[in-house]
Structures are given as structure tokens and as C-alpha cells.
Amino acid sequence: MTRDERFETEALPHLRALYGTAYRMTRNAHDAEDLVQETFLRAYRGFDRYEPGTNIRAWLFTILHRARTDAFRRAGRSPQTVEMAGEGPAVPAPQEALASGAEDIERALLALPEVFRVAVVLRDVEDLSYDEIAGVLDIPIGTVMSRIHRGRALLRAALSKRTP
Amino acid sequence: MTGDPTAMDAGCDPVRVTAYVDGALAAADRLQLEAHLAGCPRCQAQVDAERMLSSAVRSLPAPPLPHGLASRVRRRSRKPVALRRRVWIPSLAAMLVLVLWGRGSSSFVAWEVALDHAHCFGKQRVPAQVLTADPMRLSAWFDAQGTELPLVPASAGGLDLVGGRYCRLLDRTVAHVYYGGGENQLSLFVIPGSVRFDRAYVWRGSGTTVNLLRVAGSNVALVSTDVPSIAAFRRSLERTIAEGGSTVTLPPALW
Numbered sequence: 001m002t003r004d005e006r007f008e009t010e011a012l013p014h015l016r017a018l019y020g021t022a023y024r025m026t027r028n029a030h031d032a033e034d035l036v037q038e039t040f041l042r043a044y045r046g047f048d049r050y051e052p053g054t055n056i057r058a059w060l061f062t063i064l065h066r067a068r069t070d071a072f073r074r075a076g077r078s079p080q081t082v083e084m085a086g087e088g089p090a091v092p093a094p095q096e097a098l099a100s101g102a103e104d105i106e107r108a109l110l111a112l113p114e115v116f117r118v119a120v121v122l123r124d125v126e127d128l129s130y131d132e133i134a135g136v137l138d139i140p141i142g143t144v145m146s147r148i149h150r151g152r153a154l155l156r157a158a159l160s161k162r163t164p
Numbered sequence: 165m166t167g168d169p170t171a172m173d174a175g176c177d178p179v180r181v182t183a184y185v186d187g188a189l190a191a192a193d194r195l196q197l198e199a200h201l202a203g204c205p206r207c208q209a210q211v212d213a214e215r216m217l218s219s220a221v222r223s224l225p226a227p228p229l230p231h232g233l234a235s236r237v238r239r240r241s242r243k244p245v246a247l248r249r250r251v252w253i254p255s256l257a258a259m260l261v262l263v264l265w266g267r268g269s270s271s272f273v274a275w276e277v278a279l280d281h282a283h284c285f286g287k288q289r290v291p292a293q294v295l296t297a298d299p300m301r302l303s304a305w306f307d308a309q310g311t312e313l314p315l316v317p318a319s320a321g322g323l324d325l326v327g328g329r330y331c332r333l334l335d336r337t338v339a340h341v342y343y344g345g346g347e348n349q350l351s352l353f354v355i356p357g358s359v360r361f362d363r364a365y366v367w368r369g370s371g372t373t374v375n376l377l378r379v380a381g382s383n384v385a386l387v388s389t390d391v392p393s394i395a396a397f398r399r400s401l402e403r404t405i406a407e408g409g410s411t412v413t414l415p416p417a418l419w
Contacts, residue, residue, distance in 0.1 A: 007241075008238075012234065012237070012238070015229070015233065015234055015237060016226060016229055019227065019229055019230075019233065020226045020227050023227040024227070029227075029230055032227070033230055033233060033236075036233070036237065037236065037237060037240055037241070040237045040240070040241040041240060041241045041310065043241070044241035045241075102220075102223075102224055102225065105220050105221060105224060106224055109221065109224070120221065121221075123186060123218075124218045124221040124222050125221060125222060125224065127222075129188070130183070130186065130188040141188075145179055145180075145182060145183045145188065146179050148182055148186065149178060149179045149181075149182035149183075152182060152214050152217055152218070153178075155217060155221075156213060156214075156217060159217075
């Protein structure tokens, strides 16, 4: 199998997942497409560094995250990286998430600060393990844990406000 | 514990509860937390809420994939490298070439582009990858391959835009734009920025004239057998670029 064929069969099937995550990072289709194009361009150029049989999804998400960080750097900004202090909001009733429709949840997810949003998406949508997320985002496991916790707490708070 | 089910006691650790929900705790920690959950309605409520939320987020519909994205990704990510990968030259010659390019020998660069110009226009049909007389479409084509090209003139010095392609000059991939009109032909090459050469260098050999110039911060080679065409074209190019305000840039990864 040639390099191109391997790239086609191993990397490209993850396009939908990468686009979905890119969309939830950038919150618009245009920037998401640019980000995904850049990700695959980098992945193709660096494909020789990818070890066949290892975790290609995590590898691709790592490139996606770096491309996003570089885009921020070029724009002279940085994603919100400050961890919020303090405990989460008061615990809302467990059934609140069920009471919210998919649209409410999507809206609340997109309204989260990006660092929490990305951690929640990688965990809950992409089903990456804490170890994998730590590798993708280049942060310690403890930070992964607190970002997911914080992200979910904010989501729950946002959804409980919508539910009378 | 008091009677208040929402009160947090010293054993409550909401962050670890999140890790528990995600199955990310080591066995010993998990057992310890489960023992705590049995007596702590507050943490148990968090477990239930996070499980529900996590599964609701998991079942959100995926954002719709833009139409044609897969083919755009394929085209953009693969083409430039694929072109570069086809270049093969014996190692000794390659080393000499690298030294010459690296040292920015103007005459060497000029000689190479003159050869390529003669080679392309010596064919029955110019080997273009995109045939168009429209500078916008030409730029769009190069852009789709990952190369930013400025708006070049549609015609100048009696020459009209014909098309373009990527050409391999030794170890480099270079954007090559064709112009033709009557008996005359002209090539425009965008030379990688890492190659240094003299400003406004003119080279003549075998009836071909090469003009190396810096336009809007980039190195451009104009090649033709007709000297007045080059002069006229050069003026037009400088004017077009000045008006367009764009720069000739190539992604560094190509080189």
C-alpha cells in the first residue's frame, strides 16, 4: 500500500469527527473548514512520523489542537486558559439534562469557554480517555479532570437556568 | 453527616467524582469513592447528573459536513507533497544543486528556468495543469493547492495568460505561469524565498532572456525569447501587484 493509500484509508475516515470537533472549537463552519484543511495538510506532511497501528485518532486530534493554537497565536490571541477558581455551582436536580432538548444542550456547549468546551467534547463526543486527552491537549491528567469537571458543571448550571 | 442531603462533607471531592463517572480512577481510588458515595447523596446526585449529561452530549447530532469537504481536503493536503516526492535526482548531482540553490547563484537559477521554459514551450501543447485566461481563476487554482499567488496580469506586452502548473526545478516545486501571443511566449516563475539572487538580474543564453526580480517581497523570474515582451510584462506585473496589494508568498512547508 502506498503512502497516499494509507493516508486515504487511515486518516481520511476521521474527517467527520475532526470537522465536528473543529466546528465546536471555532463555532462556525468557515473557520472549522480552514482548521480541518490545515490539520490534514499537516497530517499528510507528517504522516511518516505516524507509527502505523498506533492511535491515529489521538494523533489527528493533537494536530488539530496545535493548528488551533497556532491560529490563535497568529491572531495574537490565546484561548481562554485561565482555570476558573472556586467550586462548581450548586447541584441542580439530576433530571435537568433530560428536560433540555438537543438544541439547548448544543447552545450551552458552544457557550462554554473554549478550554472547557474542548475537554468535554473530546471526552463525551469523541470518547477519548483522560490519558489521550492529556496527550492531545498537552496538559497533565489532573488538568484534564478539572477541565471536564468544570465544563460539565457550567453546562449543568446553564441548562438548569433554562429549565423552570 | 447532617440531615441536609446537599451538604458537602470533608470526604467530598467533586473533581474525583467526575473522573469516577468517566471510569478514569484507579481501582483503589474507585473503591474508596464508591464507599463514600454509599453515604453521600450529594456526590451520588452528581454522578447521576453527569452520567445523564454526558450521554446527552454524546447523542448530539454531529455538525453537518460541508459539501465537497472530503475532496477539498484530499486535493489540498496531497498535491504539493506528491509533486515534490516525484523529484528524483542522483545524490551527487543533488548535493551540487543544493549548494548552488543555497548560495543563490543567479545564473544557475536563470539557467534552470530558461531550460524549463524551453522545455514547456517546445511541446505541442504547454503542459499546464490549469488552462485559463482569467487571472482570478488561476489564483484560485493555485490557492486550492496551497500556494498563494498574486493577481497576475491577464495580458501584457501583447501576451495573454494561458495557464499554469507546478514545475519541478531540481529539488524545488515552483509555480509556473504561461503567457503566449503570436510567436512570443513568456514564463513567470515564483522562486522560493530561501533562494537568494541579485535584484534585477538579467541573464541571456541561447536566445532566451531571463529577468530575475523581486516583486512585492518575492522572487520572480520572467523568461522569454523576446526582450521587449519581458520589459512590457514586467511593468504590467509591477503595476498589477501594486494595485492588488497582494504579496507573492509560498507556504514554507513546500520547500
